[in-house]
Amino acid sequence: MLISYNWQRELTATKLDPQEVRERLTNVGLAVDAVEERDGDHVLDVEVPSNRGDCLSHIGIARELAVIEKSTVHSPKPKVENPEGKISDLARVEIRDPDLCPRYAARVIRGVKIAPSPEWLVKLLEVLGQRPINNVADITNYVLHEFGQPLHAFDLAKLGESRIVIRRAAKGETIKTLDGVERKLEREMLVIADATRPVAVAGVMGGEESEISSTTQDVLIESAYFNPASVRRTAKLLGLHTEASHRFERGVDPEGVLRAQERCVALICEIAGGVATADVLDVYPAALPAKSVELRPERVEAITGLQVPRAEVLRILTALGFEVREDNPARLIFTIPSWRHDVAIEEDLVEEVARHTGYDQIKTALPPASLAGEYHSSERRKRALRQAMSGRGFDEAISLSFTELTEDFDLIAEFAGRGRESAVTLTNPIIEESSRMRQTLLPGLLNSIRHNLNHGVRDVCLFETGRVFVVSEPGQLPLEREAFALAATGGAMAADRAQAERELDFFDLKGAIESAVAAMNLPPLDFKIAAVKHLRPGQSAAISIEGARVGSIGCLTESLAGAYKFRQPIFVAEVDLTALLEIKELPALYSPLPRFPAIVRDVSLLLDRKVTVAELLAFTLNLKIENLVATRFVGSYEGEGIPEGKRSVTLRLEYRASDRTLRDEEVDRMHIAVVSALKIEFMAEIR
Amino acid sequence: MRDQQPQQTPDEQLDHISQTVRAELKARFDNIEAQGRATLSPSEAEKQLQDLKDLRTKSLGKKSEFANLKKSIGRLPAEGRADFGQRIQQTEGVLVQGFDDEEDYRKRLIETSRSERESIDVTMPGRRPRPGHLHPVTLMRERIEDIFVSLGYAVEDDREIETDFYNFDALNISEGHPARDPQDTFYTTDGFALRSQTSTVQIHAMQRRGAPVRMIAPGRVFRRDTPDPTHNPMFFQVEGLCVDRGITMAHLKGTLAEFVHRLFGPETRTRFRPSYFPFTEPSAEVDYSCFNCGGSGCRICKGSGWIELGGSGMVHPNVLRAANVNPEEFTGFAFGLGIDRTCARIYQLDDIRLLFENDVRFLEQFR
Numbered sequence A: 001m002l003i004s005y006n007w008q009r010e011l012t013a014t015k016l017d018p019q020e021v022r023e024r025l026t027n028v029g030l031a032v033d034a035v036e037e038r039d040g041d042h043v044l045d046v047e048v049p050s051n052r053g054d055c056l057s058h059i060g061i062a063r064e065l066a067v068i069e070k071s072t073v074h075s076p077k078p079k080v081e082n083p084e085g086k087i088s089d090l091a092r093v094e095i096r097d098p099d100l101c102p103r104y105a106a107r108v109i110r111g112v113k114i115a116p117s118p119e120w121l122v123k124l125l126e127v128l129g130q131r132p133i134n135n136v137a138d139i140t141n142y143v144l145h146e147f148g149q150p151l152h153a154f155d156l157a158k159l160g161e162s163r164i165v166i167r168r169a170a171k172g173e174t175i176k177t178l179d180g181v182e183r184k185l186e187r188e189m190l191v192i193a194d195a196t197r198p199v200a201v202a203g204v205m206g207g208e209e210s211e212i213s214s215t216t217q218d219v220l221i222e223s224a225y226f227n228p229a230s231v232r233r234t235a236k237l238l239g240l241h242t243e244a245s246h247r248f249e250r251g252v253d254p255e256g257v258l259r260a261q262e263r264c265v266a267l268i269c270e271i272a273g274g275v276a277t278a279d280v281l282d283v284y285p286a287a288l289p290a291k292s293v294e295l296r297p298e299r300v301e302a303i304t305g306l307q308v309p310r311a312e313v314l315r316i317l318t319a320l321g322f323e324v325r326e327d328n329p330a331r332l333i334f335t336i337p338s339w340r341h342d343v344a345i346e347e348d349l350v351e352e353v354a355r356h357t358g359y360d361q362i363k364t365a366l367p368p369a370s371l372a373g374e375y376h377s378s379e380r381r382k383r384a385l386r387q388a389m390s391g392r393g394f395d396e397a398i399s400l401s402f403t404e405l406t407e408d409f410d411l412i413a414e415f416a417g418r419g420r421e422s423a424v425t426l427t428n429p430i431i432e433e434s435s436r437m438r439q440t441l442l443p444g445l446l447n448s449i450r451h452n453l454n455h456g457v458r459d460v461c462l463f464e465t466g467r468v469f470v471v472s473e474p475g476q477l478p479l480e481r482e483a484f485a486l487a488a489t490g491g492a493m494a495a496d497r498a499q500a501e502r503e504l505d506f507f508d509l510k511g512a513i514e515s516a517v518a519a520m521n522l523p524p525l526d527f528k529i530a531a532v533k534h535l536r537p538g539q540s541a542a543i544s545i546e547g548a549r550v551g552s553i554g555c556l557t558e559s560l561a562g563a564y565k566f567r568q569p570i571f572v573a574e575v576d577l578t579a580l581l582e583i584k585e586l587p588a589l590y591s592p593l594p595r596f597p598a599i600v601r602d603v604s605l606l607l608d609r610k611v612t613v614a615e616l617l618a619f620t621l622n623l624k625i626e627n628l629v630a631t632r633f634v635g636s637y638e639g640e641g642i643p644e645g646k647r648s649v650t651l652r653l654e655y656r657a658s659d660r661t662l663r664d665e666e667v668d669r670m671h672i673a674v675v676s677a678l679k680i681e682f683m684a685e686i687r
Numbered sequence B: 001m002r003d004q005q006p007q008q009t010p011d012e013q014l015d016h017i018s019q020t021v022r023a024e025l026k027a028r029f030d031n032i033e034a035q036g037r038a039t040l041s042p043s044e045a046e047k048q049l050q051d052l053k054d055l056r057t058k059s060l061g062k063k064s065e066f067a068n069l070k071k072s073i074g075r076l077p078a079e080g081r082a083d084f085g086q087r088i089q090q091t092e093g094v095l096v097q098g099f100d101d102e103e104d105y106r107k108r109l110i111e112t113s114r115s116e117r118e119s120i121d122v123t124m125p126g127r128r129p130r131p132g133h134l135h136p137v138t139l140m141r142e143r144i145e146d147i148f149v150s151l152g153y154a155v156e157d158d159r160e161i162e163t164d165f166y167n168f169d170a171l172n173i174s175e176g177h178p179a180r181d182p183q184d185t186f187y188t189t190d191g192f193a194l195r196s197q198t199s200t201v202q203i204h205a206m207q208r209r210g211a212p213v214r215m216i217a218p219g220r221v222f223r224r225d226t227p228d229p230t231h232n233p234m235f236f237q238v239e240g241l242c243v244d245r246g247i248t249m250a251h252l253k254g255t256l257a258e259f260v261h262r263l264f265g266p267e268t269r270t271r272f273r274p275s276y277f278p279f280t281e282p283s284a285e286v287d288y289s290c291f292n293c294g295g296s297g298c299r300i301c302k303g304s305g306w307i308e309l310g311g312s313g314m315v316h317p318n319v320l321r322a323a324n325v326n327p328e329e330f331t332g333f334a335f336g337l338g339i340d341r342t343c344a345r346i347y348q349l350d351d352i353r354l355l356f357e358n359d360v361r362f363l364e365q366f367r
């Protein structure tokens, strides 16, 4: 809101220069964003907090400034000269919806001369960034800036039957507002109507038809107090934000309605001529009660740490308009001024005292140590996961939680089997096509991969952890799980090299996820070939831990890759991180170091390519040969020299006794037994 | 014939041996001196090393005249024996040194030449996998968590989709408050809200833990802002809460001053301005002196010398009551700050939408 420094000086005789005013207002919570010199004046742009509607005027700001400077506000004492006649002879006012309009005051001025405003008024409005219109309209705006009370001037002749009816709009009613727009009204909107039709949207904007024009002779000046929530709703529905609605939404002073009107009418008579009625039609069916609030003076220190003398507490509050109703040592009771809609409880008064004493006067201290700090119970393991992933060359992604509707992906086991109707849907998305809460992290990562490919980066390894959602029982909060997902494509990059050493494959991704799980100190994951909707058959696996399925891994199907316009293989994995975090960590236990050397023998088996390494390893383990302590995978080979449908797998078998060094002949005996068992079991040939 | 020669004294014999060996050393390698040592090739040096070794064995080895002379010491008369012993040791030292010097010279020459042959370009890049990078929001969140954990705060988290009670009612955000408007807050078709601040976590935590409590809640929040260079409809913030007996605004000021010292450096100052939030009373906007210019004004702080940290204040009694904490017994402060916004300031991002595009060239810049 723009404030004229010169006007402030008239109101408070301030001794502060504009920059000082800026600083002091900022310190009491009225942040001044800028001070600009304009036409011999200084304009302060004040950021008024949304609860301080009373400060949306020059008098309101002057009140704060006077408390700061320990001075007084010289507010005008308007008095209409030579009024004549009764308004009830000229107009009628009826409030049909007093819940939305607690007070409405009308007064008529006859015989005004509509003309441009005098120069001082034009200049002042221009300084405040307002376009001058004509003398009557400008005076209503002037009083709005002065008292914060929006006023409206109707051309009395245009009001059917000279009536004002304040009511909710009827279904289907429309109005052409002052900005020339024809607007549809809704049942919940409050309007000012004449005998037949709406002539203004209450508290928001007047209608074009009853507007003051150069031929206007008699005007009706409206000054009212409208229900703030109602004005806010209406303004929002109409998409109309006006100086008036801005103030009504925040609450004007219901007891200031007549004073502002008197001021406005007096100025019109003075500047535009005319004779005002001697009385006012002030419809105020149920006066808003004056509220009071208690302050125990010691609470100021208990809450803020400030020691403010009682006399100063009283000075600040009374200068702000709070009246002492009761004053005894234990408590003070104040009547809340009618313009302070923000004050209701003791803490509100404490804040008034604190901000006018100065937040800078509050000492700084750390609270006494009493509690031990602690990370979230999962944080240590999540940090280990993130470190492991970044150590493996994966960059951490964070994607928006909103996504488009998709059925292309299998979800984590916890969400499995849920269709498109399981997506949590937003009623009011901000990005039209992203109206669902993500059920999987994969589309977000794939979009990011596409973004990178589009920018010429072809080697991309990303991981993300974050919440995924599905709906629950009707009326219940949606399910939230944390997921951990990876996506990788391109080559295996080394630092500071221009070229990848080789292309990434399934086993890079598998290795990365295994590293993460190991870093979290969890039991190893199991991988089993499985059909997964978004993964290429034959290159897709289900991931389980301790027998429970937690996710999937594999190569993106060609159709999905095509939909994303990927021209290189993309490997993705997703696991249920919530499930992983529920698993107990492996304890670290010492086992004695072997005292005798191991003897190793390699064997290369030519076998059906469907036989898995997991089966081979499980088989040798199950042979339960005491001195066969480990079987490890060395390599797998297909291609030249290997018949179609077969592959060669090399295993390394490790033999050791705990009480002696094994002799070669002993090892040979055992090894031959193992190898022949493998040959029989898997119909393998030895290469 | 030897017998007929006049009997030499041991001293004379020693002089003789010494002269002979020196002469042989010199005679054999004089030509090196003449040609200049630099021209000696590594292979020649190898050969000469062998010659030197042979000559050393012949002159000083077990079967040499010198060895015989040494053995004869025991037979010398007692007086003069010690003197002679000393002389023979000295002479041996000198001769050994002569051999060593010649050998060392050649060994060094051979080593130098080999090192040159096998030298590498140490400026070629080291062999290491490409490092991955944590997201700047994660890095900032970890830093903030570390500071508050060390100050005695527990880190908490809770749901992202919330009921109106936790997102609004319990935070003293009244019915009809603009924050509840679907213009500002996302709603699901089931009528739940995407949390618009992590203060929701404070209510859950107070209900779980009771008072006293000290906690921070970092997390994802949602507000219905159209994406632009300074807005995202989703962002990250940290809310903090400290409730105990006797907590005042002085503790709020002290805590946030300590926090900015640790995050931005000990010279950072803080400024508290009165403000308004429904969930605190009194409320304060917190600024810190610009980390770039120190307060004199620059581009980052838009010339003011101050940067907005976030909102804060004393917990509104209605909020304490909503969490079953008695406001007559306990007071507390709360604060909230944007993680992405702080990131944007520190890293001087001109468009915060970059944060969620996951462009590798962007992510690579943070450590």
Ligand SMILES: [Zn+2]
Pocket (backbone or CB within 6 Å): B290, B291, B292, B293, B294, B295, B296, B297, B298, B299, B300, B301, B302, B303, B305, B306
């Ligand atoms: Zn700066």
